[in-house]
Amino acid sequence: MADSWIPGLVNRKPTVVEAFCRHAQPRLLAFARRLLRGVPTRESDEEDVVNAALFSFLRRAADHQFQLADEDDLWKVVQTIVARKALNHRRRQRRRPDQVDGEIEPVCMSNQVEQAETRELLFWLKEQLGDEELVKIADLKLEQHTNVEIAAELGRSVATIERRVKLIRSQWIAAIARQEDES
Numbered sequence: 570m571a572d573s574w575i576p577g578l579v580n581r582k583p584t585v586v587e588a589f590c591r592h593a594q595p596r597l598l599a600f601a602r603r604l605l606r607g608v609p610t611r612e613s614d615e616e617d618v619v620n621a622a623l624f625s626f627l628r629r630a631a632d633h634q635f636q637l638a639d640e641d642d643l644w645k646v647v648q649t650i651v652a653r654k655a656l657n658h659r660r661r662q663r664r665r666p667d668q669v670d671g672e673i674e675p676v677c678m679s680n681q682v683e684q685a686e687t688r689e690l691l692f693w694l695k696e697q698l699g700d701e702e703l704v705k706i707a708d709l710k711l712e713q714h715t716n717v718e719i720a721a722e723l724g725r726s727v728a729t730i731e732r733r734v735k736l737i738r739s740q741w742i743a744a745i746a747r748q749e750d751e752s
Contacts, residue, residue, distance in 0.1 A: 575637045579630050590623055597622065597651050600745075604655035607687075608662050618658055622650040648745075649738050659687060697744040698737060706733050 577585025601615040601622075608614075626647050629635065637643050691711070695704045702723065709719045716730045723730070 574640070575643060578627060578643075579633065579637075581627065581631050586627060593623070593647065594619060597647065600648060601651055601655050604652060605658065608659050614658065618654045619651060622647065622654045625654070626650050645739055645742050648742050652741070652745075694741050694744065697740055703733060703737055703740075706730060707737050710734060710737075 574585060574589050576582075578589060597619045598615050601618045605615060605618070630637070635642075635646050637646065695707055698704050698707065705723065706719055709722065714722075716727050716734065719725075720727045720730045725733075
């Protein structure tokens, strides 16, 4: 079935979309759960992140925004979207109190632990890059700079920055996958 996923997903074929979501959801839920570790969450938060990522992926795939040559490309893209949705969820959780198990828990109570875990994860991910310029680009992207702004700051072309951002994503996904395999 995996061989037919890409054309079926791009064309929004309902049976393929449903089969892919059923196949991918357990793996993506485990991935999202790891990324959201230490964040005060409701039970449905991981599912919300995964569902939002799958919806975003399917919409963008139908608009031909991805070049998916094979299943590896498919997983890299989907995992990148899940990682971004999880990071955005972490940020939202830090900004406001949330309701956890019926109790209101101010974010500031868990903020120090959460911030420490996030810093540790980002430090580890940046170590995986092994190149100062890639680390600088990652830092600027995490600070929400555009590729145009990063290119101007580093004296590189926008196309170079776009390629390096893709490289960073693929290295991070590979590093997370390796760690996942080791656990």
